[in-house]
Amino acid sequence: MELVVALGLILFKVALLIAILLLLPLPLTWLERKIAGHIQQRMGPMRVGWHGLLQPVADGVKLLTKEDHIPAEADRFLFKLAPILALAPPFVVFVAIPFGESVSVLGTKITLYVSNMNVGLLFVFAVIGIEVYGVIFGGWAANSKYAVLGSLRTCAQMISYEIPMGFAVIGVVMLAQSMSLLDIVRAQANVWNIVYQPVGFFVFFVAGLAEAQRIPFDLAEAEGDLGAGFHTEYSGIRFAFFMVSEYAIMLLTSVLAVILFFGGWNGVLVPLPPLLWFVLKVAFFVYVFIWFRFTFPRYRYDQLMAIGWKVLLPLSMANIIITGVAFL
Amino acid sequence: MSRALDRTGIWIGWAFFADLTNALALTFGYMFSRPVTMQYPDKEKWLPYSRYRGHHFLKRDDEGEIKCVACELCARICPCDCIEVIPYEDEKGNRHPAKFEIDMARCLFCGLCEDACPADAIALGQQYEFSSFSSADLVVGRDDLLGKPGKATTGGGVVAARLNTEQDVLVETSEPQGYNWWRNIRRR
Ligand code: SF4
Ligand code: SF4
Numbered sequence: 001m002e003l004v005v006a007l008g009l010i011l012f013k014v015a016l017l018i019a020i021l022l023l024l025p026l027p028l029t030w031l032e033r034k035i036a037g038h039i040q041q042r043m044g045p046m047r048v049g050w051h052g053l054l055q056p057v058a059d060g061v062k063l064l065t066k067e068d069h070i071p072a073e074a075d076r077f078l079f080k081l082a083p084i085l086a087l088a089p090p091f092v093v094f095v096a097i098p099f100g101e102s103v104s105v106l107g108t109k110i111t112l113y114v115s116n117m118n119v120g121l122l123f124v125f126a127v128i129g130i131e132v133y134g135v136i137f138g139g140w141a142a143n144s145k146y147a148v149l150g151s152l153r154t155c156a157q158m159i160s161y162e163i164p165m166g167f168a169v170i171g172v173v174m175l176a177q178s179m180s181l182l183d184i185v186r187a188q189a190n191v192w193n194i195v196y197q198p199v200g201f202f203v204f205f206v207a208g209l210a211e212a213q214r215i216p217f218d219l220a221e222a223e224g225d226l227g228a229g230f231h232t233e234y235s236g237i238r239f240a241f242f243m244v245s246e247y248a249i250m251l252l253t254s255v256l257a258v259i260l261f262f263g264g265w266n267g268v269l270v271p272l273p274p275l276l277w278f279v280l281k282v283a284f285f286v287y288v289f290i291w292f293r294f295t296f297p298r299y300r301y302d303q304l305m306a307i308g309w310k311v312l313l314p315l316s317m318a319n320i321i322i323t324g325v326a327f328l
Numbered sequence: 329m330s331r332a333l334d335r336t337g338i339w340i341g342w343a344f345f346a347d348l349t350n351a352l353a354l355t356f357g358y359m360f361s362r363p364v365t366m367q368y369p370d371k372e373k374w375l376p377y378s379r380y381r382g383h384h385f386l387k388r389d390d391e392g393e394i395k396c397v398a399c400e401l402c403a404r405i406c407p408c409d410c411i412e413v414i415p416y417e418d419e420k421g422n423r424h425p426a427k428f429e430i431d432m433a434r435c436l437f438c439g440l441c442e443d444a445c446p447a448d449a450i451a452l453g454q455q456y457e458f459s460s461f462s463s464a465d466l467v468v469g470r471d472d473l474l475g476k477p478g479k480a481t482t483g484g485g486v487v488a489a490r491l492n493t494e495q496d497v498l499v500e501t502s503e504p505q506g507y508n509w510w511r512n513i514r515r516r
Binding site (some may be wrong): 037 | 348351352354355356358359360362364365367370440466512513514
């Protein structure tokens with residue numbers, strides 16, 4: 001009986017996570033277009049539903065009913081595999097993400113995470129690395145020069161940014177003495193890591209922007225010079241997969257920034273429910289992502305590489321050394 | 329401040345991303361400024377200036393007689409060759425057009441026909457909503473042209489309007505005077 005309840009709970013949590021992650025891009029696209037509009041003194045979507053609220057639904061229907069086109073010269077197997085490879089890892093990662101300690105419903109304590117791995121952070125970085133394959137395969141399989149160029153850029157970009165990102169979080173791990181995301185949040189109960197690790201956060205955030213393929217680092221899908229980059233040839237539902245994946249990674253980066261540097265669900269000053277604190281912080285970071293997108297132009301490719309290798313990498317290493325000297 | 333100090337200031341600013349922060353502050357400010365969008369056709373509509381060149385109209389004189397003397401000068405000067413005039417003579421011996429057709433699909437709204445007319449009979453008015461699903465509908469005859477609205481008197485601006493799709497697509501408006509949307513534009 002115990003086992004059945006536990007199993008059912010896990011299944012329920014996973015289903016809930018998947019549902020939330022699949023549905024969240026809808027309001028996020030609406031929000032993104034609204035914010036974009038107002039930053040540019042426009043209004044954004046206004047005509048479908050109240051203030052365009054139903055616009056994402058209309059877009060979704062449009063994407064689902066569009067022709068799912070596969071180019072004649074494409075590698076059909078990889079072409080079909082790529083969107084799944086891009087979509088699955090961001091979803092899998094959320095298994096290791098804690099959203100809070102626990103709540104008690106009907107006398108049973110329900111933890112607000114699916115699993116508390118003691119190598120949670122490592123798991124996150126390992127799994128999210130797989131997402132890159134989706135992008136690379138997608139660009140390669142399409143057999144189009146724009147897509148391949150987009151994939152090549154992604155390759156280089158991911159390698160040069162995952163390294164500083166990995167180094168940046170080592171400081172956090174040193175502070176918490178644990179790789180478990182739960183322990184990392186608990187260690188921040190009094191002082192958030194951002195106080196000790198401003199440089200680490202800076203490196204993490206910039207690398208996160210690059211990892212999520214957002215402006216100013218969205219070279220893989222630079223509309224201006226590459227059509228749409230790696231997903232130039234994708235249409236319909238497969239294109240939607242890439243879009244959902246992109247939003248999930250943006251969300252993941254925000255969640256990680258909150259967990260690693262901004263105290264997770266630990267509140268400050270105002271006593272709000274922990275989960276609300278968590279959501280508010282994540283929402284703030286999501287907003288920052290969108291805000292950045294409509295403020296900065298895209299970096300040039302060589303600038304991107306220079307930032308990654310000449311600025312972020314040394315900074316993140318220096319951060320580790322200083323943290324080590326100061327705290328160990 | 330000396331120049332050296334100035335330069336250090338710039339460098340310190342650069343190291344702490346002063347330029348990027350400025351940009352973010354600017355876009356944040358814009359986010360809370362009033363949009364300049366004109367919500368046509370749902371809520372708002374543009375009233376043209378009096379010099380606006382829209383759909384042609386033919387004028388009548390004081391007796392209610394059509395002013396056009398069918399001289400065909402407008403047809404001659406038209407760069408698109410889109411006016412066709414066939415004259416007739418009435419009982420008093422005055423020339424008038426029996427047929428006066430403008431192919432709006434070809435017209436480029438240059439206004440040359442208005443300038444060329446010796447009788448001040450044709451002009452380009454304020455109407456700009458005459459799109460159609462068939463280009464044949466865009467060939468407008470004499471009697472339609474006589475009924476078209478004349479020059480605008482409003483001096484431009486945006487007014488509240490309502491999209492009415494009950495019988496036809498129609499953007500209704502009741503106000504004669506518009507507000508100046510130009511002042512909504514936020515400038516640094
Ligand atoms: S406005 Fe110009 S193009 Fe149009 S009918 Fe007159 S002369 Fe021809
Ligand atoms: S509209 Fe004017 S220019 Fe054209 S035929 Fe009539 S009188 Fe002549």
